Amino acid sequence: MARIGKGWMGRALAAASLRRWTAAARDAGSTDLRVLRRQRAAARKLKARLDTLLFIADSRLSLPLPGTQAFPRPQDADWAWRPELWRGPLPERGLSSVPDKATLGTDATLFHDCTRSEITLRQTRNLRAADLAAYGLRLDVFSFDGSYLSLVIDLPPEAAQGLKRTHLIRIDTVVEMEQPLEILARLNIRHGPNTEQIVRELPLHDQEIRVEFDLAYTRLNEKRADRMWLDLIFERPQMNKVTLRDLTFARRPRADL
Structure with a gap:
């Protein structure tokens, strides 16, 4: 059977069905009662399926679209960016027993020094009405015998092009946690043989x-500035689930002092 809206035949059948129900509704006041009873039963079955379609369609179409770069940014920003992991689906959505220096996508790398990894890392679909990013990142940590856990986000080369000491680098994020913890953000800027850290x-x-x-x-x-990356350092992360719903960057010139 041709699908609704798929191909010319599907569109023709949908148009014919719409004309038939339009005529039935218009003539309902004078239709024979036996015919009207059959039409009512058919209309109720159709309505139940249409209600289901509308509910699912409204839910799916209200989600953030994959690939979106829409997010609040300073009006004077000369560069802004949302990493790949929060924009669209990755070929590999998750990792378990995550080893040191494991990568997820092209931008994110997880560093730790655990002797036995009880860490999982997974890309998730954002479903909340307030979400602007299409995807999020969930970090589950169970037993943790290491001294550090850090998620590194590599910024694209454009972030360092034309970089000045008069610039401000802003990050915005949305974080959910099962248990309270501290997260430190360390910005790294490589210039020649040296690296600045804030x-x-x-x-x-x-x-x-x-x-x-x-x-x-x-x-x-x-x-000589040629590379930037961000470390998100999780303090005492054991027995916790952390979800980064969004992460965005913006660069703007600082106002004159």
Whole structure:
């Protein structure tokens, strides 16, 4: 059977069915009662299926679209970005017993020094009405015998192009946790043989989880900046589930002091 809206035959059948029900509704006031009773039974069956279709369609079409780069950013931003992991589906959605330096997608790498890994990392589909990113990242940690756990996000080369000490780098994120913990954000900027590092603690108790890195307080060699990456460092992560619903970056010039 031709599907509704699929091919010319499907569209023709859908149009013919619509005309038939339109005529039945128009003539219902004068239709023979035996015919009207049959039409009512058929209409109820059709309505039940249409209600199901509308419910599923509304749910799916209200989700953030894969690939979206829509998110709030400063008006004067000269660069903004959402990593691949939060934009679209990855070929490999998850990892279990995650080893050190395991990668998920092209942007994210997990570092730890556990002798026995009881860590899982999984891309999830965002389903909440408030979500702007299509996907999220869930980190499950059970027993943890290491001294550090860090998720590294590699920024694209464009982030370092034209980078100045007058720039501010802003990150916005949406975080959910089973148990309270601290997450440190460390921005790394490589310039020649040196690397500048700026550390901020994520304000996880604020409504907006946002931090800015002011490059004015670094010794950045603007002519040699060629790479940037972000470390998200999880303090005492054992027996916890952390979901990063979104993560975005923006770069803007700082106002003159």
